[in-house]
Amino acid sequence: MTLLAVAFFALMALGVPIAFAIGIAGFTFFATGEFIPMSIGVQQVASASQSFPLLAVPFFVLAGHMMNRTGITHRLIACSNVLVSWMAGGLAQVCIVLSTLMGGVSGSAVADAAMEARILGPGLIRAGYSRGFTCSVIAVGSLITATIPPSLGLILYGFVGNVSIGRLFLAGVIPGLLMMTGLMLTTWFIARRRGYRAGSVERPTAKAVWAAVVDAKWALLFPVALLVAIRGGLFTPSEVGAFAVVYAALVGFFLHRELTLGSVLEALTEAVTDTGLIMLIILFSGMVGYAIVFEQAPQSIAAALADLTREPVLVVALILIFLFLAGLFVESTVLVLLLTPIFLPIVAPLGVDPVHFGILMMTIVTLGSMTPPVGVAMYTVCSLLDCPVEEYIVESLPFVGTVLALVALLTLWPGLVLFLPNALM
Template identity: 75%
Template sequence: MTLLAALFFGLMMLGAPVAFAIGISGFSFFVMSDVIPTAIGVQQVATASQSFPLLAVPFFVLAGHMMNKTGITSRLIRCSEVLVSWMAGGMAQVCIVLSTLMGGVSGSAVADAAMEARILGPDLIRNGYSRGFTCATIAVGSLITATIPPSLGLILYGFVGNVSIGRLFLAGVIPGLLMMVGLMFTVWLISKRRGYRSAMVERPSWRSVGAAVYDAKWALLFPVALLVAIRGGFFTPSEVGAFAVVYAVIVGVLLHRELTWAGAMEALLHGLLDNGLIVLIIMFSGMVGYAIIFEQGPQTIAAAMLELTSNPAVMMLMIVVFLLIAGCFVEATVLVLLLTPIFLPIVRQLGVDEVHFGIVMMTMVTFGGMTPPVGVAMFAVCSLLDCPIEEYFLESLPLVATILALVGVLIFVPQISLFLPNLLM
């Protein structure tokens, strides 16, 4: 077990791709073992890929790319501008609202952050917003996609922990909206102090708001349709992923009439590349997961942590601190696959709801992508907008504090996450 961990982190420090760092370290466990045949490791790779719930991941990834080719993104930007650009720091507020709306389309924080950096980032900088503030707003704001359905992280958590994906989707709605409100308030305070003006002189009329919402109706209805389809029993979460692809094609071809054959092929190519990376990590994680369970890693860690405290809230805080540190160095997908089997039995033993824990866990592991030293979303945004990491870090501190405060509230008030699942399911 020690060899597996040392090899994994050693390969990561040397810059090896995450999938191969997991695969090599996992396979080395079976090669060095005198008890387990090496063939078992290969079987675990195959077994990890043979899961019906796992089909939701490639379908939703493809659906996100398809929707970016259908004119949905441009309509959501226009809708966001009408809704909030009249506020102080209006252009930055658009980034926060767009992240919330895009959470129901892309399902990926990194994809959302990169898209906003390309489309909105240059305009913010030209209008006087500092590079650090622009990058921090875009990157930290993309965290909202971690909980707004269809979150890919919640799908993976439900798959690994055998937790209802439908309940997870419902549980993420209110925390996601609270993140939006909290970040918008923080951006408003900073903008007021610095004199970042609104993009619009006057508040929009109800007529213009209604027109913008109506224009983006098919995008806004998408997450609602997903939740209704799952709650109504029309589709399983995996089947809803296939429905999402069909929905994107229908919107792009018949309703918006913007999805071309070339655009569809480009979306398929990007979906293939993204899915290849994600599924490879999932498959190789099967070996590591088997090794962790065989060595009784969850039981050992659980016993050690339970010796420290049996208070559920304190335990959750300890796990959150660990996830915050781990998220700074390891990508969110990897953390979900490797740490869910370890931490979920601990919180279950203490009576913490597994759905509530999933929302907190996904928020924290995704949050690591917005923080130094190796945050994926942070690097994506800073590289696209040519922003020094030091400037980004200083400008992100108020937004980071807002997120951490919200996570603290979620820990101590689980009803925020559980209200909708308990009400509707």
């Protein structure tokens, strides 16, 4: 197990792609083991693909790419602008609300951050917002996508941990809305102190709000339709992914009439690329998962934690601290696939709900995409808006602090996470 870990981090340091770093490190475990034939490793790679719930991943990836070509994005921007642009720091508030609404469409924090950086970022900078503040609002705000359904991270967590994806989707709604509120308050305080003006002078009328909501209704109804379909037993989470693709096609072709065959082919091409990358990581992580179970890593870590404390809240807090530190260096998808089999068997016997733990885990590991030294969303936004990383780091501290405070709140009051799944399922 030690050799596997050393090989993985050495390959990462050499710049080997994550999927191959996991695969090569996993093969070292089987190649150097005396009692485990190499064929077992190959079987683990194959068996990792034999999962019906895993079908949800390519479907939701394709649906997200198609949604971005149906005219939904600019309708959501217009809706967000009407709702919150009158507040202090109005344009920045639009970014946060848009991340919440886009979370129900894209399912990817990095994709959401890149889109907002291209479309809204230049406008914020022209309006007098600093580059660091602009990048921080966009990058950290995209974290809301990690919990608002359909989150790809929650699908992977449910797949690896054998946790109900429907309950995870429902559980992510309230934390996502709380995160939106917290980040909006943080933006408001900073904007008031710096004198960042509102985007519009007057508050919107009820008529203007209703018109904007009606114009964006098909995007706003999408996550609601997913949750109703799962709760009503109409579809399994995998089948809901297929429904999402059909929904995107119907909206694009017949309702908005902005989707073309050419844009569908572009969406398919991008979806195949993204799915291929995700699936490579999933398949190769099957070997690592087997090694973790074979070496009894969960039991060893659980025993070490038990020596420190037996209080469930403290155990979860220690795990979240470790996940936060790990997220600074390793991509969130990898952490979910590799660490869920380790930590879920530790917290479940302590009475911690796997759904509650999944929301906490996804929030913390996805936060790593917005923090140095290897934050993908951070580098994407900073490069698109020509912002020094040093400036971003300083400006992002209040937003990261807000997210960590929310995670602490959700840890102490699991009812905030479990209210909807317990009430509806």
